Amino acid sequence: MLDVRGITVTYAGADRPALDGLDLQVGPGEVVAVLGPSGCGKSTLLRAVAGLVAAQAGSVHLAGRDLRGVATHERGVGLMFQDYALFPHRDVGDNVAFGLRMRGVAPSRRDQRVAELLELVGLPGSARRSVAALSGGERQRVALARALAPSPALLMLDEPLGALDRTLRDRLVLELGELFASLGVAVLYVTHDQGEALGLAHRVVVMNEGRIVQQGRPAELWASPASAFVARFLGFTNLFEVDADDGAAKAPWGGVVEVDPQARRVTLMVRPAGITLVDHGAAGSMPARVAGVMFAAGSMEVRLDLDGLGPVTALVAAADSPVPGTRCGVVVDRAEVQVVAP
Amino acid sequence: MSPALAAVPRRVARLLPVVVPLAFLAVLFVYPVTAIIGRGLRPGGHWQLGVVGDVIGDPYYRHVAWFTLWQAALSTVLTLVVAMPVAAVFARFEFRGRRVLWSLLLVPFVLPTVVVGAAFLALLGPKSAIGVDLHDTIWLVLAAHVFFNLAVIVRTVGGLWGNLDPALEDAARTLGASPWRAFREVTLPLLRPAIAASSSIVFLFCFTSFGVVLLLGGPRARTLEVEIYTQTARLLHLDVAAVLALIQLVGVGSALLLYARYQRRRSIAQVLRPRSEIARRPRTFAERTFVAVVLAGLGVLIALPLLLLAWRSFDTPTGPGLTYWQALDSSRRGSTLFVSPVQAVVNSLTTAAVATVVALVVGGMAAWVVARPKRGAGGDADRGGRSVVWFDAALMLPLGTSAVTVGFGFLIALNRPPVDLRDSWWLVPLAQATVAIPFVIRTLVPVLRSIDGRLREAASVLGASPGRAFREVDLPMVFRAGLVSAGFAFAVSLGEFGATVFLARSDRPTVPIAIYRFLGAPGALNLGQAMALSTLLMGLTGAVVLLIDRVRVGSLGEF
Numbered sequence: 001m002l003d004v005r006g007i008t009v010t011y012a013g014a015d016r017p018a019l020d021g022l023d024l025q026v027g028p029g030e031v032v033a034v035l036g037p038s039g040c041g042k043s044t045l046l047r048a049v050a051g052l053v054a055a056q057a058g059s060v061h062l063a064g065r066d067l068r069g070v071a072t073h074e075r076g077v078g079l080m081f082q083d084y085a086l087f088p089h090r091d092v093g094d095n096v097a098f099g100l101r102m103r104g105v106a107p108s109r110r111d112q113r114v115a116e117l118l119e120l121v122g123l124p125g126s127a128r129r130s131v132a133a134l135s136g137g138e139r140q141r142v143a144l145a146r147a148l149a150p151s152p153a154l155l156m157l158d159e160p161l162g163a164l165d166r167t168l169r170d171r172l173v174l175e176l177g178e179l180f181a182s183l184g185v186a187v188l189y190v191t192h193d194q195g196e197a198l199g200l201a202h203r204v205v206v207m208n209e210g211r212i213v214q215q216g217r218p219a220e221l222w223a224s225p226a227s228a229f230v231a232r233f234l235g236f237t238n239l240f241e242v243d244a245d246d247g248a249a250k251a252p253w254g255g256v257v258e259v260d261p262q263a264r265r266v267t268l269m270v271r272p273a274g275i276t277l278v279d280h281g282a283a284g285s286m287p288a289r290v291a292g293v294m295f296a297a298g299s300m301e302v303r304l305d306l307d308g309l310g311p312v313t314a315l316v317a318a319a320d321s322p323v324p325g326t327r328c329g330v331v332v333d334r335a336e337v338q339v340v341a342p
Numbered sequence: 343m344s345p346a347l348a349a350v351p352r353r354v355a356r357l358l359p360v361v362v363p364l365a366f367l368a369v370l371f372v373y374p375v376t377a378i379i380g381r382g383l384r385p386g387g388h389w390q391l392g393v394v395g396d397v398i399g400d401p402y403y404r405h406v407a408w409f410t411l412w413q414a415a416l417s418t419v420l421t422l423v424v425a426m427p428v429a430a431v432f433a434r435f436e437f438r439g440r441r442v443l444w445s446l447l448l449v450p451f452v453l454p455t456v457v458v459g460a461a462f463l464a465l466l467g468p469k470s471a472i473g474v475d476l477h478d479t480i481w482l483v484l485a486a487h488v489f490f491n492l493a494v495i496v497r498t499v500g501g502l503w504g505n506l507d508p509a510l511e512d513a514a515r516t517l518g519a520s521p522w523r524a525f526r527e528v529t530l531p532l533l534r535p536a537i538a539a540s541s542s543i544v545f546l547f548c549f550t551s552f553g554v555v556l557l558l559g560g561p562r563a564r565t566l567e568v569e570i571y572t573q574t575a576r577l578l579h580l581d582v583a584a585v586l587a588l589i590q591l592v593g594v595g596s597a598l599l600l601y602a603r604y605q606r607r608r609s610i611a612q613v614l615r616p617r618s619e620i621a622r623r624p625r626t627f628a629e630r631t632f633v634a635v636v637l638a639g640l641g642v643l644i645a646l647p648l649l650l651l652a653w654r655s656f657d658t659p660t661g662p663g664l665t666y667w668q669a670l671d672s673s674r675r676g677s678t679l680f681v682s683p684v685q686a687v688v689n690s691l692t693t694a695a696v697a698t699v700v701a702l703v704v705g706g707m708a709a710w711v712v713a714r715p716k717r718g719a720g721g722d723a724d725r726g727g728r729s730v731v732w733f734d735a736a737l738m739l740p741l742g743t744s745a746v747t748v749g750f751g752f753l754i755a756l757n758r759p760p761v762d763l764r765d766s767w768w769l770v771p772l773a774q775a776t777v778a779i780p781f782v783i784r785t786l787v788p789v790l791r792s793i794d795g796r797l798r799e800a801a802s803v804l805g806a807s808p809g810r811a812f813r814e815v816d817l818p819m820v821f822r823a824g825l826v827s828a829g830f831a832f833a834v835s836l837g838e839f840g841a842t843v844f845l846a847r848s849d850r851p852t853v854p855i856a857i858y859r860f861l862g863a864p865g866a867l868n869l870g871q872a873m874a875l876s877t878l879l880m881g882l883t884g885a886v887v888l889l890i891d892r893v894r895v896g897s898l899g900e901f
Contacts, residue, residue, distance in 0.1 A: 050512075071515075071520070071521075072516060073515045073516075073518045073519050073523075074518075075516075076518075077516065079513070081509050085509040085510050087510060087528055088532070089531045089532060098519075098527075099517035102518030102519050102523070146513075146517070147517075150518060
C-alpha cells in the first residue's frame with residue numbers, strides 16, 4: 001500500500017537530515033509501528049508522506065500511485081495529529097464530517113457516516129457536543145473518527161496516546177488494535193513508547209537519527225535486539241560491554257560466551273528473567289546490594305548494585321520482593337544471556 | 343470596631359476604581375458635551391428642538407452624514423484588504439528587521455493628523471513629488487486613512503494569527519481542503535473576533551476623522567466632524583453643531599457596543615502556541631515573492647510619505663540645507679506663531695507628560711474594573727458582566743466622540759464654577775488625557791485579565807496579605823504594561839489636534855497647532871518650517887514607539 005524509497009528531508013539550517021535515505025513499506029491491512037526517541041525523525045516521516053513537508057530526495061508511492069508533486073489535499077491519507085488539532089469553532093459532528101464535506105459528499109450521507117464513525121470509536125450520539133467540553137480520551141476518539149471518515153487508503157497516527165494517563169492508554173492500545181483489525185486499513189503508527197508499539201503492531205520499525213536501525217515482528221525484536229540502542233529503547237537495562245578475543249568473550253559472571261571471531265568488543269545482555277536472587281554469600285552467586293524496588297504490572301522490578309559491575313535489573317514475584325538496602329546474592333542463568341551488536 | 347465599620351475601607355477600595363474614572367468621565371467629558379448640546383438646543387433655558395428637524399430634513403446635512411458613513415466604511419474595508427496580507431507576513435514568517443518593522447508600524451498611528459495630511463499633500467497633492475495629483479478627490483483621504491489605521495488591524499489580527507496552531511490548517515489539508523479552503527474554513531473563523539474588534543476601531547477613527555479630511559478633503563468632502571468645526575468655530579451656529587454632534591454620537595455608540603461585545607467573546611481559540619515555535623523563514627519561491635511584495639508595498643505606503651516629508655524639510659530653494667530647521671529656533675515678528683517653534687515643542691512635551699500621568703492613574707483604575715472578573719454566584723456574575731461591558735464602552739466614548747465637540751465643550755463649560763479652568767494651563771493636558779485614557783485601558787486590560795488568579799492564591803497561602811500579594815504578584819506583571827501604556831498615552835497626547843486646536847492659547851501652542859498654522863500661511867519659509875516641525879515630531883514619536891516595543895514582553899496589549 002505504502003512504498004517509501006530513499007526519502008531524504010533536511011530542514012533549513014539543520015546540520016543533519018531529519019530523514020536520511022529511508023525505505024519503508026506498509027502492506028494492505030498491515031499495522032506498522034515506528035518507534036524511536038524524540039528527534040529521530042518519525043514525525044517528519046509522517047509529514048513527508050502527507051505532503052506537509054517537501055522531500056529533497058526519494059519517492060513516495062501510495063497504492064501504486066506516485067505522490068511526487070501531488071498536493072496534500074489530494075493525497076487521500078489520513079493523519080491523526082499529536083495534539084489532535086480539532087477545530088475549536090466547530091462541534092464534534094462538523095469536525096468528523098470535514099473530510100467528507102471537502103469531497104462533496106451529500107449531507108444526508110455525511111450525517112450517516114458521522115454517526116457510523118462515532119459509534120465505531122465509542123462516542124455514539126455525540127455529534128452536537130462542543131469540542132471544548134471533551135476530555136482527553138474523547139478528543140482522541142473524535143480525532144480518530146475524523147481521520148477515518150474519508151476512508152483513507154493509509155491511516156497515520158502521530159503519538160496518539162501521548163497525552164493520556166496510564167490506565168486509559170493501556171485500555172486504548174487494546175481498543176485501537178481491535179479497531180485496526182476490524183477495519184483492515186493500512187496503519188502507520190508513530191510512538192516513543194515501546195509498550196504501544198510492541199502491543200499494537202504487526203511489524204515494528206526502530207528509528208534513530210533519521211535512519212531505520214532495526215525492523216521486524218515484535219517478538220523478533222524482543223528476542224534479538226540488533227544493537228545496544230535498540231535494546232535500551234525496548235527497555236532492557238542489563239547491558240554489559242566486554243572485550244572479546246578469538247570468538248570468545250569473558251562474561252562478568254564467569255564463563256565464556258561465544259561471539260563473532262572478528263569482534264573485539266561486544267555487548268552482552270541478560271534478560272531480567274535470567275537474574276535470580278539468592279541469599280547473600282550462597283555458593284556460585286555474586287554479591288550485590290538491593291538499590292530499589294518498583295512495582296511493574298504484578299511483579300516487582302528490583303534494581304541491584306552488583307559489586308564491581310554496576311546496576312542490573314531483576315524481576316521477582318511481588319511476594320518475594322527484597323528490602324532495599326539489604327545485601328543478597330545474584331545468579332545468572334546462561335540461557336538468558338544474549339549477544340547484542342554494540 | 344464593628345464588622346460593618348471595619349469593612350468600610352475595603353468597600354471604599356473596591357468602589358474607588360469604579361468611581362474615579364466615572365467621575366473623570368462625567369466632569370471632563372459628559373459635562374462639556376452636554377454643555378455644548380445644551381447651549382445649542384436650549385439657549386436661554388428653553389428647549390428649541392425645531393433645529394433638530396431642520397438639520398435632519400436638510401439634504402445638505404443628510405449628504406454630510408451619508409458621506410461620513412460611507413467614507414468610513416470604505417476606508418475600513420480598504421484598510422482590511424491591505425492589512426490582511428501584511429498581518430499574514432508578520433504572523434507566519436521570520437525575516438530580517440521584522441521586530442523593528444513591527445514597532446515602526448505604530449508610527450503612522452500616533453502621528454498627528456496634520457503631519458499625515460502634510461505628508462500626503464507632499465506626495466499626492468498639487469505639488470506632488472511623484473506627479474500624481476489626487477487633491478480634491480476622495481482617494482487622498484482614503485489613502486491617508488489606510489496609512490493611519492493599518493497598524494491597528496495588522497497588529498491585532500497579526501498578533502493573534504501568529505499564535506494560532508498551524509496544525510489546525512495542516513489537519514484541514516490532510517482532510518482534503520486546498521490551502522485556500524483551509525484558510526477560509528479554519529484560520530479565518532478563528533481570526534474573526536480580532537478582525538471584528540480591530541475593524542470597529544478603525545471605523546470609529548475614520549468616522550470621526552477631522553484633521554485628515556480638513557487638510558486633504560477639499561471643499562466637497564465634509565464629514566460630520568469637519569462640519570461641526572465649521573459650525574462652531576467659524577459660523578457660531580451652536581444649535582446646528584449640537585444636533586450634528588448628537589448624530590455622530592449615535593453612530594459612534596453603535597460601533598463601540600459592537601467592539602465591547604467582541605472583547606468579551608475573544609476566547610474561542612484555546613489552540614494558541616508561542617510564535618517562536620511557529621514562524622519560519624520563507625522557503626519556497628512563492629513564499630519569498632509574497633513576503634517581498636508585501637514588504638515592498640508596505641514600504642511604499644508607509645515609508646514613502648514620511649521620507650518625503652523629511653526630505654521636504656531640507657529642500658530649500660537654494661538646494662538642500664538647514665534653513666528651515668534653523669528658523670525653528672527663532673521667533674520672528676509677523677510670524678504666525680507668537681513664540682518660537684522650539685517653544686511649541688517644549689509645550690507639547692510638558693502637556694503630554696502631564697496628560698500621561700493623569701491618563702495612567704484614571705485609565706489604570708478603569709482597566710482594573712474592566713479586567714477583573716465579577717465575583718458573584720450565578721445571576722450576579724451575569725449582571726456584573728453586562729455592566730462591565732457598558733462601563734468599558736462608556737470609557738471608550740472619548741475616542742470616538744468629536745474631538746472638536748470635546749474641545750469646544752471644555753471651552754464653554756469649564757469656564758465657570760463649579761469647574762473654572764478658564765485660562766488654566768490644565769485645559770490642554772486634561773483634554774489630551776481624556777483622549778489618551780481609552781488607549782491606556784486597551785493596553786492594560788488584556789494583561790490584567792491574563793494574570794492567573796492562582797498565583798495570588800499561592801502567595802496568600804504562603805502568608806501574603808491581599809495588598810502584599812498585589813504588590814508581589816500583580817504589580818511586577820503590570821509594571822511593564824504600565825510602561826507601554828504610558829508610552830502610548832504620551833505619543834497620542836503629543837499628536838492630539840482636534841481638541842487642542844480649541845483650547846491652546848495663542849501664546850502656548852503645541853507642535854500640531856504650530857504645524858497647522860504654518861501650513862495655513864503662505865510662503866516657502868512657512869511651509870518649510872511646517873515640514874521641519876513635522877519631521878521633528880515624526881522622530882519624537884518614532885523614538886517613543888520603538889521604546890515602547892523594546893519594553894514590551896511578547897505582545898502586550900491589544901495593538
